[in-house]
Amino acid sequence: MTLIQSINLNFLGASNLNQSYQLDLYRGDLEHAKAPGNKWHKLRHHLKAAEQQNAKYIGSLGGPYSNHLHALAASLEDRDEQAVLLVRGELQAGLTPTLQDAVAHGAELWPSQRADFRLGLEANAVSRITQYYSNIYWVPEGGGGKLGAQGCADWANAIGAISGEYSAWAIAAGTGTTAAGFLSSEACPKLEVFSALKGMAQQQVEVVALAADLVEHQDNLTYFSDRLNFHDDAHLGGYAKLPIELITFLQAFADANPDVELDPVYTSKVLFSIWHKMKAGSWPHTKTLMIHTGGMQGWRGYASHQTPF
Numbered sequence: 163m164t165l166i167q168s169i170n171l172n173f174l175g176a177s178n179l180n181q182s183y184q185l186d187l188y189r190g191d192l193e194h195a196k197a198p199g200n201k202w203h204k205l206r207h208h209l210k211a212a213e214q215q216n217a218k219y220i221g222s223l224g225g226p227y228s229n230h231l232h233a234l235a236a237s238l239e240d241r242d243e244q245a246v247l248l249v250r251g252e253l254q255a256g257l258t259p260t261l262q263d264a265v266a267h268g269a270e271l272w273p274s275q276r277a278d279f280r281l282g283l284e285a286n287a288v289s290r291i292t293q294y295y296s297n298i299y300w301v302p303e304g305g306g307g308k309l310g311a312q313g314c315a316d317w318a319n320a321i322g323a324i325s326g327e328y329s330a331w332a333i334a335a336g337t338g339t340t341a342a343g344f345l346s347s348e349a350c351p352k353l354e355v356f357s358a359l360k361g362m363a364q365q366q367v368e369v370v371a372l373a374a375d376l377v378e379h380q381d382n383l384t385y386f387s388d389r390l391n392f393h394d395d396a397h398l399g400g401y402a403k404l405p406i407e408l409i410t411f412l413q414a415f416a417d418a419n420p421d422v423e424l425d426p427v428y429t430s431k432v433l434f435s436i437w438h439k440m441k442a443g444s445w446p447h448t449k450t451l452m453i454h455t456g457g458m459q460g461w462r463g464y465a466s467h468q469t470p471f
């Protein structure tokens with residue numbers, strides 16, 4: 163099966179969008195059975211670094227529905243290291259399905275208080291855990307940093323090797339690590355990036371800086387910023403918010419594209435934004451490749467009546 167497929171854009175009253183625009187989807191969600199999407203790519207160089215340090219444990223942190231924690235626990239199931247996960251403090255009657263999977267994959271969980279969790283790798287809980295587990299390698303939240311971005315640059319190169327010519331690629335951003343890795347790759351044409359969070363306009367600068375850092379082009383920031391188009395207005399109310407117009411859109415999308423599922427937090431908002439720009443005639447590319455970064459397990463954080471897939 164090919165990992166690149168065309169999207170049927172003709173739904174919700176649009177009958178001729180496919181005549182003006184071609185939108186293809188790179189199915190990163192189908193790449194890896196246990197850890198689909200971008201998180202496994204972000205982890206690859208971190209896992210190598212952990213191995214070089216002979217780490218016995220790999221620690222990281224995230225929320226109770228985190229795609230990152232889910233992918234980390236799944237990736238370690240067949241390896242020697244054990245996952246130690248610091249979970250953002252939230253009142254939950256029990257473990258979320260995400261954390262249940264992590265435990266089933268052999269991870270140990272630690273709770274945290276929100277205020278402490280916010281400090282990331284500087285959190286008190288992180289130093290306490292480091293005392294309990296000798297030889298622990300810490301991955302920053304979301305699998306970020308330069309090593310995370312490097313794995314995404316490798317991924318972009320691999321996608322470029324099998325995809326044809328596109329005028330742009332499109333991808334979602336949380337931390338912006340994945341976008342930076344893609345931007346640094348020569349395989350990537352113009353990159354349209356859609357932030358899943360509110361108030362992230364300044365992230366554009368960080369993505370450019372990290373991309374330049376990866377290829378030691380610090381002196382050539384304009385080369386990267388010229389290739390990047392950053393959208394800070396595609397979050398539909400904020401991170402993980404699922405307004406009714408998005409649910410309606412996803413139901414129509416699913417009817418027109420029965421073999422594709424999008425995730426609620428990232429990829430659905432990229433597609434929502436691109437489609438509306440195409441409908442308004444303001445999308446600047448006739449041939450676009452959207453990268454599916456996975457995240458389907460995130461639907462388990464929503465009620466079934468909100469779930470179109």
Ligand SMILES: *Cc1c(COP(=O)(O)O)cnc(C)c1O
Pocket residue numbers: 199200201229230304334335336337338339340341425428429455456457458
């Ligand atoms: C984490 C995630 C992203 C964002 O990746 P960043 O590197 O943090 O920008 C995009 N899509 C999905 C499905 C994710 O889980």
